[in-house]
Amino acid sequence: MIAGFPWSVLGIEPTEDRKAIRSAYAARLKAIDPDADVQGFSTLREARQEALWLAREGIAATDREAPFDDFAPMDDAFPVAADDERDPLGAGWDAQAPEPAGDTGPVEIAPVEADRLTHEADMRRLLDILQPGGEHSTEPLTAEEYEEGAALMRSIMEHVQDAAIDRQSALEGWLAHWLASGWPRSGPLVEDAVETFEWGRDAGLIDEHPAVAFLNDRLRALAFLEAVQQPDHEWHKAYVELRKPGKRSRLPWQGTNIANVNNLLIHINENYPELHEYLDSDRVASYAEPDEVGSPWRWVLIVIAVLWFGGRLLSAIGPSDNDLGAMPQVELPNRVISTEQRDELARELVGEDYAAVDLVNAFPALYYSLNDLHPVEIDSEEARTRTLNNQRQVIRRSLTVAATTAGFEELVAIKQHRLDMLRATREQEGGNGCLVLIQGGTPPVSVSFDEEFLTRERDLAGRLVASGTLAQAAGEFPESASIPGDMVDEVMTRMGISRGRFEELASGGGDAAGKCDYAIAMLEAILRRPGSVSADLLRMS
Structure with missing residues (x-):
């Protein structure tokens, strides 16, 4: 720990004047090149946040003897240092033993100090597993990562239980926050923590910790989902029905107990709204529409009448056998590509699991776009590449629309995809090209993307096709x-701008380059901790 932290880093005496703290930070920031001195920049930011917290709490302290003597302040959703750094252990932390001064012989670390260093190293490694590369991830843990994560969790939980009472709450809050922020990747590790700390007993209470409430809700939802997937559950058939793609059948022999379907939807809406992402949106919406199916005999009579009338009409206007024999054979021009060619393009765009016909309900925008293609659009490798790029623009527009209705996990993935597009467009086309993407949802056609990006885009599209998200009607931003x-x-610091400039950009003003840089900086900040910002902010960014 740096002596006198945070005041020595800011170069001022301990104070509760938040304006003085920010001024000192701004002055020190001018002397630092964030790109060249990453550690110094990180330490300075942590010093500012530590000082602001001390000022807000009215604590006139000049040093903090241990990283968790007090826990960091709460933000809007979870307790975490205000800049949400992945270093919750304090600036200047070093997991190595201090070097002895001079040739004083071997230095032994006291058992208590060694235990603290081991514990803090475990916490750092757990963060690396939950958020690989410092970014939120929806990829499930591998078997090796789960085994290591479970061992780290056991070690951390034992340390928390052995810690002094005044530190237990802070350490427990830290763990709850990062498990919530790492959801769903953290899912397999959550149950042990809930059981160990008895978080379930706080469920529904007024003072339930926000991160604990988040985890409790998701565990209850997953438990119900597992139960309803069992064939002997009273709502199992209703659950299977609601996962089928497209609208429900209106025929009286559809074989689904409508009462059970409605009861299941009411239960999900009231208790587990996040489970809607497991259902087909069109199917769910069709059960909310009035049921116009009347007596089954009415349908039988209608079908008989249509068949009889159709047969009479064909016999009246149809040509005789002699007429058919006399008709000239005309070879029609090939106006559209073949089914095999459409299937090949569909698999390249949304993954190997899908043929073009699979998209008719799950991703109609792409299906009809593929259906209208002419052979000349794929008659050469160059034409085919150009056609694929055009179809990818259809996917990107659809992802923008999907952000209005997508669930949390899908929304985070969509926004990470948007951030990658913004970065590439800013680099290749500058602010004006970036503004095209911001305003229209797709980058200029001149922007190129590498194979790694296109693979991630294809996987994301395939995932959203499977969940039915790309078939949903557009919502409102x-x-x-x-x-x-x-x-x-954080955004002001990243961009190096004043509060006035930030407010101008946040309200939609400023030049193209500024708008682009603001959009990138805001998304970077949000995606570092997506679980701790409002859904509205995530959808708008």
Whole structure:
């Protein structure tokens, strides 16, 4: 720990004047090149946040003897340092034993100090597993990662239980926050923590910790989902029905107990709304429409009448056998590509699991776009590449629309995809090209993407096709959203701009380059901790 932290880093005496703290930070920031001195920049930011917290709490302290003597302040959703650094252990932390001064012989680390260093190293490694590369991930843990993560969790939980009472709450809050922020990747590791700390007993209480409430809700939802998937559950058939693609049948012999379907939907809406992402949206919506199916005999009579009338009409206007024999054979021009060619393109765009016909309900925008293609559009490798790029623009527009209705996990993935597009477009086409993407949802056609990006895009599209998200009607984007104060500070720092400039860009003003840089910086900040910002802010970004 740096002596006198945070005041020695800021170069001021301990104070509760938040304006003085920010001024000192700004002055020190001018002397640092964030790209060249990453550690110094990180330490300075942590010093500012530590000082602001001490000022807010009215604690006139000049040093902190241990990283978790006090826990970091709460933000809008979970307790975490205001800049949400992945270093919750304090600036200047070093997991190595201090070097002895001079030739004083071997230095032994006291058992207590060694235990603390081991514990903090375990916490760092757990963060690396939950958020690989410092980014939120929806990829499930591998078997090796789960085994290592479970061992780390056991070690950390034992340390928490052995810690002093005044530190237990802080350590427990830290663990709850990162498990919530790492969801769903953290899912397999959550149950042990809930059982160990008895978080379930706080469920529904007024003072339930926000991160614990998040985890409790998801565990209850997953438990119900596992139960309803069992064939002997009273709502199992209703669950299977609601997962089928497309609208429900209106025929009286459809064989589904409508009462059970409605009861299941009511239960999910009231208790586990997040489970809608496991259902087909069109199917669910069709059960909300009035049921116009009347007596089954009415349908029988209608079918008989249609068949009789159709037969009479064909016999009246149809040509005789002699007429058919006399008709000239005309070879029609090939106006559309073959089914095999459409299937090949579909698999390249959304994955090997899908033929073109699979998209008719699950991704109609892409299906009809593929259906309208002419052979000349794939008659050479160059034409085929150009056609694939055009179809990818259809996917990108659809992803923008899907952000209005997607569930949390899908929304985070969509926004990570958007951030990757913004970065590539900014680099290749500058601010004006980036503004095209911001305003229209797709980058200029001149922007090229590498194979790694295209593979991620294909996997994301395939995942959303499977969940039915790309078949949903467009929702409404929120008109406004609250930005946490510490996130404002982070974006201002990343961009090196004033509060006035930030407010101008946040309200839609400024030049193209500024708007582009703001969009990138805001998304970077949000995706570092997506579980701790509002859904409205995530959808708007």
